Amino acid sequence: MSWATHLIGEFIEKNDINIQTGPFGTQLKASDYTVEGTPVINVRNVGYGELRAEKLEFVPDSVVTRLKKHLLVSSDIVFGRKGAVDRHLLVKDGQEGWMQGSDCIRMRFLTDSINPFFLSYALRLEGHKQWMLTQCANKATMASLNQDVICRIPIKLPGKKTQEAVVKILRTYDDLIENNRRRIQLLEQAARLLYKEWFVYLRFPGHDHVKIKGGVPEGWEKVTVPDIIEINPKETITKGIDIHYVPMSSLSTSGMAINNSYIEIRNKPTSVKFRNGDVLFARITPCLENGKTGFVNFLAEDEVACGSTEFIVLRGDRVSPYFTYCLSRTYDFKENAIKSMIGSSGRQRVQVSCFGEYQIGLPKRILLDQFDDFASKCFNQIALLIRQNERLVKARDLLLPRLMSGEVAV
Numbered sequence: 001m002s003w004a005t006h007l008i009g010e011f012i013e014k015n016d017i018n019i020q021t022g023p024f025g026t027q028l029k030a031s032d033y034t035v036e037g038t039p040v041i042n043v044r045n046v047g048y049g050e051l052r053a054e055k056l057e058f059v060p061d062s063v064v065t066r067l068k069k070h071l072l073v074s075s076d077i078v079f080g081r082k083g084a085v086d087r088h089l090l091v092k093d094g095q096e097g098w099m100q101g102s103d104c105i106r107m108r109f110l111t112d113s114i115n116p117f118f119l120s121y122a123l124r125l126e127g128h129k130q131w132m133l134t135q136c137a138n139k140a141t142m143a144s145l146n147q148d149v150i151c152r153i154p155i156k157l158p159g160k161k162t163q164e165a166v167v168k169i170l171r172t173y174d175d176l177i178e179n180n181r182r183r184i185q186l187l188e189q190a191a192r193l194l195y196k197e198w199f200v201y202l203r204f205p206g207h208d209h210v211k212i213k214g215g216v217p218e219g220w221e222k223v224t225v226p227d228i229i230e231i232n233p234k235e236t237i238t239k240g241i242d243i244h245y246v247p248m249s250s251l252s253t254s255g256m257a258i259n260n261s262y263i264e265i266r267n268k269p270t271s272v273k274f275r276n277g278d279v280l281f282a283r284i285t286p287c288l289e290n291g292k293t294g295f296v297n298f299l300a301e302d303e304v305a306c307g308s309t310e311f312i313v314l315r316g317d318r319v320s321p322y323f324t325y326c327l328s329r330t331y332d333f334k335e336n337a338i339k340s341m342i343g344s345s346g347r348q349r350v351q352v353s354c355f356g357e358y359q360i361g362l363p364k365r366i367l368l369d370q371f372d373d374f375a376s377k378c379f380n381q382i383a384l385l386i387r388q389n390e391r392l393v394k395a396r397d398l399l400l401p402r403l404m405s406g407e408v409a410v
Contacts, residue, residue, distance in 0.1 A: 003158045003406050008107075009151030016111035019147055022081070022104040023067050033057045038064050041072070042101035043080040046089045048129075049120050054253045055290065059099060070100050075116040077107040077123070085136040085145040086129035090120040105145060118163040121170055122155050122404055158406065165410035166403045173396035180385045180392075187385075188255055191378040194371065195326035199360075204367055216361030223362045225355035228318040229327075232352065235273035235304045243269050244299065246307035248287055251280060256295035256325060256379075257386055263298075269306035272313060275299060277321035279314040279328050280307060281337075283350040288338060295325045297383045312350060319368065322375035333358065 011017040022028075033040070037058040045052050064071065072078065076091040081103045091098070100106045109116050122128060135152070136143040157163070198204040202217060210217045225231070237243060242265050250262040258280075274280065276299045282292035287310065299305055316324040327333055340354030363371075402408040 003156040005154050006157050007151065008153040008155065011111070011114065012151060014111075016109070016113065018108040018110055019150060020069065020100070020106040020108070021147070022100045022102045022106070023070050025102055027067060028059070028063070028102050032059055032063050034060050037061065039095075039098045040101050041078055041089060041095075041098055041104060043082060043084050043103045045101075046078060046080045046084055046087045046104070048087055049090050049124050051089055051092075051095065057101075064099065067099065070106070072096065072098050072100060072106065073108065075109060077116065077120060079105045079107070079145055079150070081105050081145045083142045085143045085149075086132045088120065088123050090116060105147070105150065107150070113160060114157065115160070115163040115167055117167040117171065118157075119155065121167070121400060123153075125401055125404055127401075128153070156405065162406075162410060169403060169410065170396060170400065173392055173399075177389050177392050177396075180389045184257060184382050184385050185255065187378040187382050191322065191375040192326050192329055194374060195323070196330070198367065198371060199327075199363060200330060204363070205370070217363075219364050221362040222359055223318075225358050225360070228316070228362060229324055229355075230315040230317050231355055232272070232313050233274075233278075233315045235275070237269050237273065237304055237306075240267060242267050244303075244305035245270070246280065246294075246305060246311075248282065248292065248308045248310055251282065251287075251292040251294040253291040256293070256297075256382065258294040258296065258298060260298060260390060266306070270309050272307045272309055272311050273304050274307065274311075274313045274315075275302070275304055277316070279321070279325050281312040281314055281328055282310060283312045283337075284310040285341060285346065285348040288334065288341075288350060291329075291334070293325075293328050295321070295379070297379070297386070310349075312352065318362070320372045320375070322372055322379055323368065325379075326375070327360070 008017065012019060028040075035058065037060045040057045040059055041051070042057065044055060059067075072091045072095060074091055074093045074096045078089040078091065078100055079085070080087050132145070132149070132153075133143060135149045136145050138144060158166075202212075204217075207217070210219070212218070214222060216222050245264040245266045246258060247262050247264070250259045252259070274296050276296050278296045280294040280296065282288045282290075296305070314324050314328055315321075319327075336358045337350045337354055340351040341348040342351060343349050399408070403410065
């Protein structure tokens with residue numbers, strides 16, 4: 001049985017859907033933002049159905065009260081109005097009460113004839129995303145979305161029960177993926193917290209009975225980064241073979257996972273090469289300040305990949321990959337790199353020489369081994385969960401168009 005195609009504008013005309021453009025720049029100024037408060041969803045926070053939490057901004061209660069018509073409720077859909085016109089965010093329960101940003105358009109459902117999750121899945125179809133890019137294209141400026149385009153969005157819509165059945169299947173995949181993401185977060189947090197506790201705050205086992213000499217615990221060695229970590233190791237690759245290429249967009253600002261959806265296959269490598277266990281450290285502004293750092297764990301044994309020339313590769317020598325990654329995520333390590341940056345405004349880069357000036361205490365081998373024993377279990381489990389999520393995403397995305405077209409009966 002075929003599903004009827006409707007335009008979003010039909011539901012807007014019947015007041016079944018309400019559209020709200022974000023506050024004007026004169027209403028929500030840069031000076032209104034604060035360090036904490038109510039989160040504001042801007043274009044950069046809009047993903048493909050989900051939130052991109054990196055670089056969230058906040059406003060105080062006074063701004064919330066003044067702009068309360070822009071507050072979001074669960075099941076709203078938020079579109080990026082400029083640039084990211086093919087993306088949208090379905091507001092979850094935990095995001096209710098957040099605010100839409102200036103460059104966003106909010107869609108709210110005033111009827112139960114449309115399941116917001118069903119519509120969100122329809123908006124994730126490749127055909128729809130390409131349609132949006134075409135409709136919003138502008139040769140002179142970046143792609144821009146307006147209410148007229150939203151009104152013309154076509155949606156194949158089955159009955160309410162069928163919508164719910166489709167959503168139930170697809171949400172099962174999404175729930176598993178999200179659960180794995182939370183586990184990955186907790187595992188990485190556990191390893192990094194132990195690193196800080198033992199090697200930054202110096203509260204390692206038996207620390208009460210160890211004296212501090214020369215700024216480090218007795219028995220530790222004061223070293224610079226190049227003493228224990230190889231910087232930009234050299235690798236040789238046979239010419240003409242295909243090689244994985246990791247762009248800057250694959251790196252997260254908050255976690256180790258490298259997003260494989262941005263990884264490319266090339267037959268001409270860059271000068272930046274790495275293996276499993278290496279750390280990719282952004283060397284250019286603002287990527288470094290934002291915290292872009294990744295841990296390579298997706299390659300085959302002995303496989304070499306290449307990446308953006310704006311990466312610095314860190315390879316543990318006298319310390320493990322786990323120690324190396326946790327060190328690279330510490331505040332002092334990053335600040336040392338930031339202070340070394342030179343270049344024109346907006347294109348400043350880290351000077352590799354800064355690592356030779358950065359000293360740390362190298363713990364005794366027995367303590368390093370104890371840390372590695374714990375951290376390796378965390379990192380290995382993270383790698384398994386990342387691969388599991390990749391399989392879940394692939395299965396869901398293969399099923400998505402078949403379910404959303406009615407090809408697969410539910």
